[in-house]
Amino acid sequence: MTLRARPKPRNPGTCRRLHDAVNEGLKDKWSPEQIRKKIEMDYPDDAEMRP
Numbered sequence: 001m002t003l004r005a006r007p008k009p010r011n012p013g014t015c016r017r018l019h020d021a022v023n024e025g026l027k028d029k030w031s032p033e034q035i036r037k038k039i040e041m042d043y044p045d046d047a048e049m050r051p
């Protein structure tokens with residue numbers, strides 16, 4: 001029997017601000033790359049906001 005690692009929570013699920021920023025980008029029909037770059041520009045020193 002092989003033991004599997006527990007599923008880890010997704011990043012947007014652990015940080016409400018990141019979750020909201022991703023959802024806002026999706027609502028505006030942005031690509032994942034556009035959302036990631038926008039978050040990096042808006043929160044350059046906040047490691048919690050890294051998807």
